Amino acid sequence: MIEAEFIAALRRLPLHPGALGLADDAARLGDYVLTTDTLVEGVHFLATDPPEDVAWKLVATNLSDLAAKGARPEGVLLNYPLGENKWDRAFLAGLATALAALDCPLIGGDTVSLPEGAARVLTLTAIGADAAAPTRGGALPGDRLWVTGTIGDAGAGLAIARGADGPVALLAAYRRPRPRVAEGRLLAAHVHAMMDVSDGLLIDAWRMAAASGCAVTIDLARVPLSAEYRATGGDALAAATAGDDYQLLFAAAPDSPPPVPATCVGAFAEGSGLSLTEGDRAVPLPPRLGFEHRA
Known part of the structure; x- marks a missing residue:
């Protein structure tokens, strides 16, 4: 069973109204936004990653959803x-x-014993307040698709963590991502839809389009790549399917420039599905759009 099938089965269970149909990465409970994220050793982090960095990443991935x-x-x-x-x-x-x-205090939690030799499974639940809370399903035909920061750095950083040569900046992007909380606060009232890029630019844009009932086209020539990433020889397609970037992906009206630095990488239209271009040239979809959990 893949992740999407499991979530579809969960939607048949009794759901709280704040679950928003399990169509988003966070739930609403009164004035609060709640999200939870789990990191599994060997899936989300390497056994050789420093524990201090694993702790940072666990907090950062949750705050990215907020x-x-x-x-x-x-x-x-x-x-x-x-x-x-x-x-x-x-x-x-x-x-x-x-x-x-x-700037996020600990409220509480739970401790359990880890069987000897078992992979670590770490879970954090984050609570946020004072949120405009745009969903991922509000994009409209004609909207532009924007992304903050650069894409692909964390994927290259993972390769470095596994032994490849490369700059420290890319390794830091993988081990210590920076959640875009300040940018999210500024963007929330401005956008039609927003989510973070956790599993890959392509798969997350496809998810936003599907939730919004739209089609989306991404221009690979516009995908923002860092100088460090370019120096490794990586290309835009590899960057856009790598995941772990934790940038903000958002849809906004074409006449509404964002209030934070961001790059327009595509547009929404009537229809469904994801298509790729590179400038004026159509590009076939890769067999894998990004990361998806499966049994």
């Missing part, structure tokens, strides 16, 4: 499996650094 709602982080709850003492203590040090740097 950023896409324009929410102000109120706090987080941690579910943690106690295992090796040295790793646990290093994780705690990294967690303290992340919570202070990202």
